[in-house]
Amino acid sequence: MSWLAQRIESFGHAIRGVRTLLLExxxxxxxxxxxxxxLTAGGLLGISRADWQVLILTIAMVWLAEGLNTALEHLCDAAVPEHHSLIGKAKDVAAGSVLITAGFAVxxxxxxxxxxIF
Structure with a gap:
């Protein structure tokens, strides 16, 4: 498989992952x-370039946390389908990290x- 075909295939995997994240x-x-x-509020309020930078970075951090949490959950479920207390703790910590990230985003x-606004 050529280098270009491999890159296109890897983008396909990534797009499939985003679709899974959004749909499931x-x-x-x-x-x-x-x-x-x-993003709509930023546009309507005419926020500064620096505020856009912070806003976009903050949004990206929340999406990163959610994506990693989802990936960890799927991996844990595949590796150990039955209940396991340590797997449960790992999933709880990952979910808690999303909650913390989302809280700071607010x-x-x-x-x-x-x-x-004021």
Missing amino acids: EHHAQLHLLATLIA VMGALIFLPY
């Missing part, structure tokens, strides 16, 4: 809604948008 994960759908709201959103 309820929390990812909520993140998508929050992303669209934040704080960042408030720091960015509130000065434009």
